[in-house]
Amino acid sequence: MNIRFTNARIVTMDGDVTCFEGELWTKDDIISYVGKAVLDSSIQGSDDRFDRVIDCAGNVLMPSFKDAHTHSAMTGMRSYADDMPLWEWLSTKIFPLEAKLTADDMYAFTQLAALEYVSGGITAVFDMYMNPERVADALNEMGIRYVGCCDINKFGPSLEEVERRFKVLNRNDGFSSYFMGFHAEYTCTKELLASLSELAHKYESPVFTHNSETKKEVEECIERHGMTPTQLFESLDMFRFGGGGYHCVYMSDEDIDIFKKHDLTVVTNPGSNTKLASGIAPISRYLDEGINVAIGTDGPSSNNCLDMFREMFLVTGLAKLSDMNAAAVVPNEVLKMATVNGSRCMKLSDCDVLAEGKKADLIMIDMHQPNMQPINNITDNIVYSGSKTNIRMTMCNGKILFEDGQYDSSVDPEKIYETANALMDKYRE
């Protein structure tokens, strides 16, 4: 489908974060034009090449959000176990319930997550969970991109299975890719980590993991191995082909140097770190050091929602609080984290910005709502007062997945809710 978006305010995220009035055209899956209005609609035939002309009426077009760390299938456990710290939450509530879940359950819960992603402007997710092929299916069927991260730990899967997944899920179709990774230092033996590192070398894969999420995690790693998690991973040559860490709340100077040396990404998860009382990541420091910072929602059992607007406000807000500096981490930097920086760490370089030839992965932000008015500063409005209510349209790969509150006609949200509830009615104790 070829679409012409007219009368838009456009934030391309290509270079400096600025906004101009213009239009954007798509040709199938690709952005074929973005710039000032050059077609005069009043001239007969000027719109003939388009299947549809959408008048944006001053609404904003910008790249869609990239959720750089999540566990989509954990939607089932939303509000299932709240008000508990990380380890107690994992060991007494989450791990026991996860042990009961089937691959079909994962698929059903990921369908639910996919609804939340597309209605919230997210078109690519960096997911770590069991049964990744079923997770990828559910996301791809909803029309969004899956980037998987291996979650190996001492309970499984086998290294052979990891290799199999790596081959099957790296599909080179732009909709499914897979990186090496592991759950966390505290759920892996050193031997397992060494084997995983070898596998990453064999396939030249970046490696991601939960890293230094809590103070306890870092302290216990030092006790076990005489070094921080990041130093341990470095000692195993884990990051020869890049990668990064999820959370990164408690990082030493040496850890930060290792991130710089290998050009690793910090994926920050402020909603989850807040709700689990894990702490506040030093985002200003990371920016000062030139580290790539992306944003993830984490899973909906610890957050509890998949909402990049909440995360964006928290990234800047928590930095301001912990630095005691109201100027810390300005909105334009936060917008980069939620879009292009996420693309970069997920190796989605063809759908990162609005530019000719790029994949058409974009959202329309509704400015015709009171929280976006008046328009003193558009990007400040988006980061400081934006909300999911402002997602007027979500497009991935040139296809509109959500528009004016409606999903694609092939999607049946009520059936997805019903299935998720029936499953949890069965599993909840």
Place this chain on the structure above:
Amino acid sequence: MNIRFTNARIVTMDGDVTCFEGELWTKDDIISYVGKAVLDSSIQGSDDRFDRVIDCAGNVLMPSFKDAHTHSAMTGMRSYADDMPLWEWLSTKIFPLEAKLTADDMYAFTQLAALEYVSGGITAVFDMYMNPERVADALNEMGIRYVGCCDINKFGPSLEEVERRFKVLNRNDGFSSYFMGFHAEYTCTKELLASLSELAHKYESPVFTHNSETKKEVEECIERHGMTPTQLFESLDMFRFGGGGYHCVYMSDEDIDIFKKHDLTVVTNPGSNTKLASGIAPISRYLDEGINVAIGTDGPSSNNCLDMFREMFLVTGLAKLSDMNAAAVVPNEVLKMATVNGSRCMKLSDCDVLAEGKKADLIMIDMHQPNMQPINNITDNIVYSGSKTNIRMTMCNGKILFEDGQYDSSVDPEKIYETANALMDKYRE
């Protein structure tokens, strides 16, 4: 209009926070029934007494939000001056612009705020600003309740004007009331505060003010007066008829004792305290001490939005972070703060909960959205994953003000946006 809401999940907020399946009827401005379904719609004539029957389809009915501290007319300055600490923001950007604003401007900006309130489920606001009569007009015309707080400071208004406002705005119609108050210690002389205290005694009014919002404010007050703001106000017998403080981030043990002694309310404003890097209020401590805690958005220039869902997540989230305790300030307590505790401090005792004979001030929370599914725990869902997108309907005094994304037909949002933009185009430098 008499409305029957059927098939609802109902959270009355009357006593313990629980949820049951049932229905709610309104008769004009009043809730005439709330409880289990007792009418059989299939029997002919059973719905005759109602003008409308609304099938809630499992959605939640609960009391509307009460925004217990705001400066509605500051919508004009949304995203106008971001990334600055409180005093610099006030003195270099806000005060100079406010000096240019007319009463009509205040009215126009408050209309914009009113759109945001009703679309976000807020039906009563505790507002402190200049030109309060025009602010009250704009809110009342949108159908919501105004509770004003005097903002006297050394630049105005006169005590005579305060008395006049007090008489005019205390209308006893449930839609406009006015309390004594002052801007803050740091903008008032001790003599002015003493006079205001006398006036509060004369009219037996509670007194509210910005109190201990920043560390600097408290330190400078101690330097000036040899005591904290709260102690200074107490020494002037300011709280003989109750009241409370906005923000209350930096409070001593003695301050807290004063709040307990006079049964004062802490109105917490976590969004604003975060964005201005003011600090985190000790909410767990206040709850432990039995202090009434309500929630305010503060003005949209320091927040930057009027969104009780964001505030609710921040109240519990920031408490968890500052206490380093994931169990701190549980969702049911937060829901009380956002509803009944706000009503209590605003003396709106007839529209606080869902019960027979109370005013029909209520909202419908849309559970048919992915962020509310599955339904493991409804109140946890609302506080931890709720968003303005979930406000399906807002009713105040028995009148539906917002439903399925639409305002009352008498309201023209585009005209309100246009006016606000035209004003700021004129005033912005």
